Amino acid sequence: ACNVSSNDNAESSGTAGGDEVAANDGCDPGEQVIKFSHVTNTDKHPKGIAASLLQERINTEMDGRMCMEVYPNSMLYDDDKVLEAMLLGDVQMAAPSLSKFENYTTKLRIFNFPFLFDNIDAVDRFQASSAGQSLLNSMEDKGLQGLSFWHSGMKQLSADRPLIEPTDARGLKFRVENSDVLVAVFDQLGANPQKMSFSEVYGALQTGVVDGQENSWSNIYGQKFFEVQDGITNTDHGVLDYMVVTSTRWWEGLDENDRNDLARVLAEVSTERNQAVNQLEEEARQAVADAGTEIRELTPEQRQAWVDALRPVWKRFTPDVGADTVKAAQAANQG
Amino acid sequence: MVIALLVLGAPVGVSIGLSSIVFLLIYSNGSLTSVANTLFDAFHGHYTLLAIPFFILAAAFMSTGGVAQRIIRFAVACVGHLPGGLAIAGVFACMLFAALSGSSPATVVAVGSIVIAGMTQVGYPKEFGAGVVCNAGTLGILLPPSIVMVVYAATVDVSVGRMFLAGVIPGLIAGGMLMVAIYAYARWKKLARGEWAGWREIGKSGADAFWGLMLVVVVLGGIWGGVFTPTEAAAMAAVYAFVVANFIYRDMGPLKAPSAHGKPAMIKERAEHSDTLAMSGGAAVLGGPNLGGGTAAPVADDPDRPISLLRRPQALFTAWFHKDTQEVLYDAGKITITLMFIIANALILKHVLTEEQLPQHITQAMLAWGLGPLMFLVVVNLILLIGGQFMEPSGLIVIVAPLVFPIAMQLGIDPIHLGIIMVVNMEIGMITPPVGLNLFVTSGVANMSMLAVVKAALPWLGVLVIFLIMVTYIPILSTWLPTMMMGPETVIR
Amino acid sequence: MFYEMGESPSLIGRIERLFIAVVLGLMTVITFANVIARYVFNSNVLWAVEATVYLFAWLVLIGAAHCVAITAHLGVDAAVNLLGKRAKSIAALLAVAACLAYTILLLIGSWNYWYPFVTDLSFLTTEDVPMMPGFGWLAFMNGGEPYEKLPRFIPYFVLPLSMVLLTIRWTISAIEILKGKRTSIIASHEVVEELEDRDAHVEGTANTAKETTNG
Ligand code: NA
């Protein structure tokens, strides 16, 4: 419960730390140690739950061969530092938000395209497609190997006043994650994107230093952003996702047997947890509603107005991700 | 090992840093590279710590720029006529200055350098003045803004704004308790009292101190008015203090009175103030040449008066590069460096402890003992009080907070309340030997030996200890105001 | 920390002083400008947060070396002060040895940390800070492709640089102790003598703030 991660969009980091007292069991000598560093709690956030499950399965099913130590809550590294630490060999696995890879590849910008995916199932289908799977290898030349995608959920939009039409966002200050695409999205809306240390976001929303934010339901609920916003608009306008990565060098240095088993366990954990995300998101959404916060739905026409308003952003960033990838992503909407 | 190095006279930062590195190399598979990474991350990953240099800078501008003297004059006008009036005024001035500065030693310097000398001249024992100011100065970290609170908030990731609010009521209570104790002591010892200077003087001195005191409004108003974040507020405070010092009070910078140039301004004024203070029994005009008439129309070429901006409009530009500004920036920078060097190394220790999973093991052990919240808080107080004997507050917080925070959360203790307990412990650590920043500073401004200051501060320390017990077991003192202003805690338990 | 004494106004010393003042000034002005941009002009300085943080690191790490030169680092001198002159020097030498060990270990770590950023990882840039004009020639570091944003090896360079400077400063301290010119490497808490000392050669600046503002 320590580091203030400076640009972390969506993690319920920090204050939740109290719950984690379960120490990692000591690894036995001879076991291949895997340090997994992440920035959320271990038992409430989708990513934290998935990491804990992965740890549990590896340490039982691969006992004697591999041993995973999980460092939650940015205790060891925040998402900005963890990829550096991985390339320097100080940590073996992490699952940063897809916006954190801007430096390594522009291909992952596809996930920040506004209103590209209709729902999380479409995201699933795209990621399972060959176009999606090839994204896991898009950073090989930089020394990073993607292993799997983990979901947080679809992003919703909120501010200190109702957001129905795209013009409602004009002139408002939105806290955004570090991503050129997201900055462009809010510029396109005539809004004012702001960078801000994640630990300051709740206070900034409350006092009005910034007016709005975008996040998945579990983060809006977990971080209590709903308390200080005038309702949440159910836009599903983007996806908040993570990529489980490791360093290419470490991955290729593993014993082939171990590597295959590790990949299999990870794939099973990913499937299981990603399927559960829909339900977690629904629960979080319900909890926000139960707290008396107004959740605004958009009519198809209203939603189309947002899509049209933001289409220029697609155009601008298509060269970065490739037209084929955009097509494949759109195709995933037709289940 | 840390202690061995400290005893040899190695810098605190190096003692902590080297011990961490050696520990890491012996017991873990962590690398030197990760230590370097962590050292850089002390800055890169802790944006909120930026408030520290800014608050230090603001305090430096205020001390150099004459805000402190004006506040003291106002405090004397208000309470100087009570038994022990000057001492009570000293506490009051410390509280006012504490509300402007984030640090305790800064408060002692700003207030003590003038008040202690003044008290000696009206016939109080010097020890009395030094002891009172040394204690009251600790309020600098309890009343917002507070550097120690910033460090705590950054370490365990709670809201800085909430911590600031939480300090208000305990700060007022602690100040009040000190004043009452002084009042009782003064009646018992029949100490001299000043003359009541009338509402006019209160009004006049209040108006003169107005621009300085407005800083509180700027900082707190700006935060809760949604203009800036607590970190940014610190930078705004620095800029505001710069403007007040250069363009309103004109005690520094291009508009300073010509007679003040080339002289050690503060030392000269300090002597004059204490003279006036003594002669008038403490309550009269505390006016050196630059005081009192700060806003009056300048008489042409009077060397004792500051220069009007109209006569030297280029000052709007030159003030930014003026030698005085450079000096203040350098001094504030130097203090920032020495302090942050310790904090950065403490963060290395924290990283190493985390890598060894020590916090988790300690938590499990403590919970296994079945400690209840009451006993746990006793243990926390003991750890901090003992640690505070050797360590500088910010570094200690960085190390201890991650260890006790998870346990406190398990026991259902409010994180803000825990923070205030820690801050009050740090206050006590600052006035107890061998390492007590306030002791060092007081011995400097009062020109007394360390040992004499320790003895002088001791009786008043009792007040703070009682206060610590109150704060520990009455959580509502800390939590009521933030809950009122900001709604219930956002912590997910 | 408390009082500087007998500081030689050498050229390097003056450059360091100016560096500290300018960097802290820049940090303040950038943060101030960001608030004004957001609140007054409803705009943003997206790189403000990141740039300020990097300046902060430079201020403290480079400044740490300067603070060795002026004996400003904080420590505990209560125990050492009980010793005789000779024993005190020996203690100080041991302390300097510890400082050198610390700095050299960190120099190794810093170099190992920084080196990849000028080689394999030279493509890594900061998140927001734009490329500074005049550094376009650095493109060769990026396989010929011009940098859009400041490459990370520039802000990170402060790590090895500051450790080299610190090594030099500690070595000088050690030599001075051997020569008997100084007896301690930490700020003295026996302030009284120094106060008198300062009064003897006061500088002409308004000065209360000099004392201390930390805590
Ligand atoms: Na304060």
Ligand code: NA
């Ligand atoms: Na102490």
